[in-house]
Amino acid sequence: MAVRGRHRRYQPNRINRASLTVTAGGAGMALPLMGTGAAQAADVDTWEKVAACESTGNWDINTGNGYYGGLQFSQSTWEAFGGTRYAPRADxxxxxxxxxxxxxxxxxxGPGxxxxxxxxxxxxxDGAVPDIRPATDRPTGTKSATGTKGGRGDGRTTVEDVRPHTTPQARAGRAEMYTVVRGDTLSGIAEQERVRGGWRGLYEANETTIGADPDLILPGQRLTLAGGSGGRAEAPVKPPSRSAEPADKRASAPRTEQRKTEKAEKKAEKKTEKKTEKAEKRTQQRADRSGSASSGVQRVAPVSAALGTPYHKAGSSWSKGYHTGVDFPVPTGTPVKSVGAGTVVAAGWEGSYGYQVVVRHNDGRYSQYAHLSAISVKNxxxxxxxxxxxxxxxxGNSSGPHLHFEVRTGPGFGSDIDPLAYLRAGGVKI
Structure with a gap:
């Protein structure tokens, strides 16, 4: 049976995440209690339900919106409640x-x-205490500070023993290789690691690993950052060692070798820049062709699915008194496509809409794609x-997996038009 999902009343100020305020004086800070006591708790099953609501159960999620992990901690909350003893961020x-x-x-x-x-x-x-093991023992042979000083050597983990995970993000700026984790995109990795040529340069260097679709990268894949300026700084080519030559010959050689090295580096840089410019031109030309000729604009459906809640359906669940878009009930993880060529003007969290993407098309219209589980583009x-x-x-505020799709005359909520009429005008049969 198909799930007929629909989003709930749009409330822009309603935040569906664990965004907490902690006072610096300590009166508003909840410190962990040591020993036995009436600590508040909830079992693992309940926390999994919270994560399913907050992040569709993705415990490694990081979309760049300032909230991390399955329970969507803000960084200040993670640090205030001792999370950095385990990892730099919740994700x-x-x-x-x-x-x-x-x-x-x-x-x-509290639950609030x-x-x-x-x-x-x-x-x-007043829930049950969860059966969890947040800290694991260090591998045999690892020396801790206490162990080297004759302290406790039974292998049990102490607060001092816990160190941040050495994930690619924790080592950003020093890696020549990058291991893909859940939620990563080529554009995000290229920006974070400052890869020369952007995501296109990163894709060209790893095309054999990634495959034909640059939007589809998988956790565990290792990408080379050879073109990145944020990794190890480019080392100038050193001339061969001439320690065996007489000192007078070595004195006259450096200038000549340095000039040759500089010329070789400049040629390599020009070739890389030309390749990047060509790739950008090809992408822009494809986008222009897709969106050209207003009388013959070709559009595509955002997903291949039957219709759910229709446009303009009346009801008190929606702040405008009617449904401002159309819903397509599809399973979580279904690829969502841009209905036409254009430029991304929004990509991230948007309150009741959850994770969304908004695209401005060449005809001046805007299309919105809401309640997403993953985003593959950036502003x-x-x-x-x-x-x-x-x-x-x-x-966001969603009763089940689906795509909420809107077409607007402006980028924000409240300027909606009939999305099906827009698609059909572009040749889409729905």
Whole structure:
């Protein structure tokens, strides 16, 4: 049976994440209690329900919106409640470690830290203590500070023993190789690692690993950052050692060798720049062809699926009194395509809409794709008709996995027009 998902009343100020305020004086800070006591708790099953609501159960999620991990911790909350003993950010910690910190947040702030999802998941302060193991023993042979000084050597983990995970993000700026993790995109990696030539340069250097689709990268793939200026700085080519030559000959050689090296570097840079410029021109030409000739504009459906909740359906669930878009009930992870050529003007979290992408098309119209589980593009990026921009999900105020699709005369909420009429005018049969 197909799931007929629809989003709930649009409330721009309603935040569906664990965004907490912690006072510096300590009165508002919940510190972890040591020993036995009436600590507040919730079992693992309940936390999994909260994560399913907050992030579709993706414990490694990091979309760049300032909230991390399956329970969507802000960085300040993660640090205030001791999360950095496990990892620099929540998305870099294990599921058990995230739940351990969430238990402290629940004890200090209550279920209201997750205002919407705590209600859906049945999160309360009087739940069972979760069966979790947030810290693991160090491997045999690893020397800790206490071990080297004759301290406890039984292998048990202490607070001092816990160190941040050495994930690619934790080592950003020093890696020549990058291991893909969940939620990564080529554009995000290229920007973070400052790869020369952007995502296109990164793709060209790893095309054999990635394959034909640059939008589809998989966790565990190792990408070379040879073109990145944010990795190890480009080392000038050193002339061969001439230690065996007489000193007078060595004195006259450096200038000549240096000139040759500089010329070789300049030629290599020019070749890379030309390749990047050609790739950008080809992409722009494809986008222009897809969106040219207003009388014969060709558009595509955002997903291949039957219709769910129609446009303009009346109901008190929506702030305008009617449904401002059309829903396509599809499973989480279904590829979502841009209906036409244009430029991305929004890509990230948008309150009740969850994770969304908004594209401005060449005809001045805007298309919105909401409740996504993954985003494959970034602001300012040019896209072509049919290019994958993300994957469907159930983030934000959503009753089930589906794609909410709108067409607008402006980029923001409230300027909607009939999305099906727009698609049909471009040749889409729905």
């Amino acid at each position: 870099l910690a294990t599921k058990d470690q995230q739940i351990a910190i969430a238990e402290k947040v629940l004890d200090g702030q 830290a997750w205002p919407t999802c705590s209600v859906r998941a049945g999160l309360t302060r 300012g990026q040019s896209v072509g008709a049919g290019q994958r921009i993300g994957r469907s999900g159930s983030t």
